[in-house]
Amino acid sequence: MAEIGSAAYAWQLRQELAARNREWARGRRHVESLGGDPVIVYGPEEGLHGNFFDPAYAAILARPEWAKRFNKVHAQGRALPRPAYDHTRKWRELDSCMSSDALLMNVFCTPGVAESAAVRRMLGVASSRINARSEAPCNQGTTLVVPQAAENNPGALAPASSVLGKRVGGEPLLQPAQAWDEAPVFGWKARVPLKSGLFDRTEVDMRWGELLVEAKLTELDFQERKAEIVEAYRDFEEVFEAEELPRVEAVTARRRHATEFAEEFTQEWEETGAVSADEAGAIAGEFHAGLVAQAEALAPREMRYRGYQLIRNVLAAHAQGASFCLIHDARRPDLREAWFRVLRAVRSAEMRTRLKVLTWQELAAVLPGHLQAFLEAKYGIVAA
Secondary structure (H helix, E strand, O other): OOHHHHHHHHHHHHHHHHHHHHHHOOOOOEEEOOOOOOOEEEOEEOOEEOOOOHHHHHHHHHOHHHHHHHHOEOOOHHHOOOOOOOOOOOOEHHHEOOOHHHHHHHHHOOOOOOOOHHHHHHHOOOOOOOOHHHHOOHHHOOOOOOOHHHHHOOOOOOOHHHOOOOOOOOOOOOOHHHHHHOOOEEEEEOOEEEOOOOEEOOEEEEEEOOEEEEEOOOOOOOOEEEHHHHOOEOOHHHHEOHHHOOEEEEEOOOOOOHHHOHHHHOOOOOOOOOOOHHHHHHHHHHHHHHHHHHHHHHOOEEEEEEOHHHHHHHHHHHHHOOEEEEEEOOOOHHHHHHHHHHHOOEOOHHHHOOEEEEEHHHHHOOOOHHHHHHHHHHHOOOOO
8 A cells, every 4th residue: 555545544534533622622621733734632630631531541540650651741742832721731642632542541441441351352361360250241331340439420530449349330340459460551661682682672552461552543654664773673584574574765865956956957048939938947847857856866775664663563572472463443444554564574373373453443342332432422433
């Protein structure tokens, strides 16, 4: 699939999310970015956050290791309007309506999701310590942990730690110690071995048991990296057939304009009455385009691998003896195609069985009903 296709799919999804979040943001603390590619960013407000499902946000606040994900400052934060309620606060990555990390945490931090046997089966996560009562599918509503304060006041949320072990209807769901042991880890630092004997401490979006997860939403692609870097991983040749991986030859020098070639660009044209002004302009334009093309042909190049994030995550899973799953939006078939281009280059059949791909829409089908409603309203994710 052409790169222009990836850009088009990403742009369409960003436009839809922006439109949905303009509606969702009404009555919630937020600002909208300026320019032609709008982004809605939300701020925290009295224990709530507009970018998060309320039970998920309560659970995040109750766990310091989850809450610290809010420490990551938004890369384009300076281009966003300052929050009127606090001019000193910096926007965070998780504040953005386009954040795939926020979507990931909205799903897996919601109480009852990690305990759901249906969710675990779909992702292939072992469930050795899960209470037998959690065998009911999560979307039936019987396994969802509901904050006590919300039972009588929908606007209030009790800390997640105070509601572990409760079901809808008051039946016990899971002992607190079990729930904490089974929790996903976000922003997990992998140790991917290099040929030098050092390690690449790459960040994996989520580790849940023996499963590593890469979450995608509106990102353009999986990045490119020059061949020397990718081939420096210790297990690269063992895991991949290099010739089968998607590669591209990239120009490393900046593209120059015709006006930068002073000697050639300023050559005088001979006067001729046989050529009209329009024709002369066309000839000059063709000449200038030739200057640029000639410079690009002589520019230095380097070989790069496409799908670098996927390659790196597969190597991380191999080094850890773990599985890997890419979760993407069904409206991004380009990302799925990119994944299969990497998957086909994996040498071992056994390793390929540990590599998965899933859409948010497929996952939504086994999530609690009111989490499904949140995902549909805010993200347009409808259970498949």
